[in-house]
Amino acid sequence: AQSVSQHNHHVILSEAASLELGCNYSYGGTVNLFWYVQYPGQHLQLLLKYFSGDPLVKGIKGFEAEFIKSKFSFNLRKPSVQWSDTAEYFCAVNYQANNDMRFGAGTRLTVKP
Amino acid sequence: DAGVTQSPTHLIKTRGQQVTLRCSPISGHKSVSWYQQVLGQGPQFIFQYYEKEERGRGNFPDRFSARQFPNYSSELNVNALLLGDSALYLCASSYNWGGGPDEQFFGPGTRLTVL
Numbered sequence: 001a002q003s004v005s006q007h008n009h010h011v012i013l014s015e016a017a018s019l020e021l022g023c024n025y026s027y028g029g030t031v032n033l034f035w036y037v038q039y040p041g042q043h044l045q046l047l048l049k050y051f052s053g054d055p056l057v058k059g060i061k062g063f064e065a066e067f068i069k070s071k072f073s074f075n076l077r078k079p080s081v082q083w084s085d086t087a088e089y090f091c092a093v094n095y096q097a098n099n100d101m102r103f104g105a106g107t108r109l110t111v112k113p
Numbered sequence: 114d115a116g117v118t119q120s121p122t123h124l125i126k127t128r129g130q131q132v133t134l135r136c137s138p139i140s141g142h143k144s145v146s147w148y149q150q151v152l153g154q155g156p157q158f159i160f161q162y163y164e165k166e167e168r169g170r171g172n173f174p175d176r177f178s179a180r181q182f183p184n185y186s187s188e189l190n191v192n193a194l195l196l197g198d199s200a201l202y203l204c205a206s207s208y209n210w211g212g213g214p215d216e217q218f219f220g221p222g223t224r225l226t227v228l
Contacts, residue, residue, distance in 0.1 A: 004155075036219075043116070044156075044203070044219040090155050099169035101146065103155030 002028045004093050006104035013081050014112050021076040021107050023091030032094040033074040035065055036103075039087045047089070050074065061085070083113045115139070117206050117220035125226045126194050134189045134223045138206030144168075145187040146217060147179055148203040156203055162187055163209075191225075199227045 007022045025031065035047040048059025055067040065076045074091060091104040118137045126132050138145050144163040148156035161169035162181035181187045185206075191198055201224050205217035 006155075043221055044205075046216050046218075049216060092155075099161060100171065101148075101158040101161070101169070103148075103157070105153070105155050 002026055002093075002095050002100055002102055004091055004102045004104040006089075006091055006107050008107045009105070010108045010110070012110045012112065015083055016080045017111075019076070019078040019081045019085070019109070021089055021091075021109070023074045023076065023104060025072050025074070025091075025093045025102070027072060028093075028095040028097060028100075030096040032096065033065070033067060034092040034094070035059065035063070035074075035076050036090045036092060037087050038090070038106075044090065047076070081109070081111045083111050085109060086111045117204055117218055119202075119204050119220040119223050121223060122221070123224045123226075125228065127228050128194055128196060130194050130227075131190065131192045132194060132225060134191075134202050134204075134225070136187045136189070136204030136206075136220060138185050138187070138204075139218055142206035142208050142218070143185055144207045144209065144215070145181055145185065146205045146207075147187070147189045148205065149173075150201040150203055150222070152200075159189070194227045196227050199225060201225075 004025045033050040036044045037047045038044050050057045050067045058064045088106045088108050090106045094101045120135045146161040147159040150156045158171035160179040165181045176192045179189045201222040203222045204220045207215040207217045
């Protein structure tokens with residue numbers, strides 16, 4: 001079955017620390033990849049997306065993600081987190097074969113000032 | 114510009130009842146998708162509509178149905194409610210998902226509680 005795994009349930013970092021959130025998905029043919037963020041009290045919003053081309057994609061607020069096809073991974077990174085990055089982060093995969101969109105369970109990031 | 118709007122904000126129903134949730138996409142967007150988000154989990158895909166046609170369906174029972182109107186707004190209907198249907202129901206719109214991927218914009222959701 002098509003699925004998306006986010007291995008970290010809750011990550012706690014201090015400001016200026018580097019961040020990497022893992023995302024793996026099951027094989028299902030051609031995929032499109034997304035990271036969404038939900039700040040406290042706000043809607044889900046797109047951080048970045050990968051459809052094709054350069055596997056290293058840059059998003060808003062200094063976030064980037066790398067698509068490694070051989071590992072079925074799309075990890076999210078940020079070199080230096082800020083307190084304002086405290087939020088829940090969701091990895092999502094669109095399986096083009098059946099237009100099924102799968103989200104991971106989410107990773108809650110807490111950044112201590 | 115107004116974002117995706119959903120109504121109602123909150124809803125309380127009892128088991129066995131039926132519920133209709135509504136979504137208005139961003140102006141100009143032709144695709145609407147529906148998701149169910151249970152507390153502590155990521156959104157689960159229910160339906161996707163583009164140009165009033167169903168283009169994708171998740172693994173939900175037939176009690177769940179949806180439709181899209183000529184103005185691209187959408188309704189999600191759930192019949193014979195179960196306690197397990199209690200969740201946040203999210204609507205997302207995008208300009209074009211007919212032939213490929215596109216960024217989705219999410220609404221605030223409707224919180225459904227089934228007693």
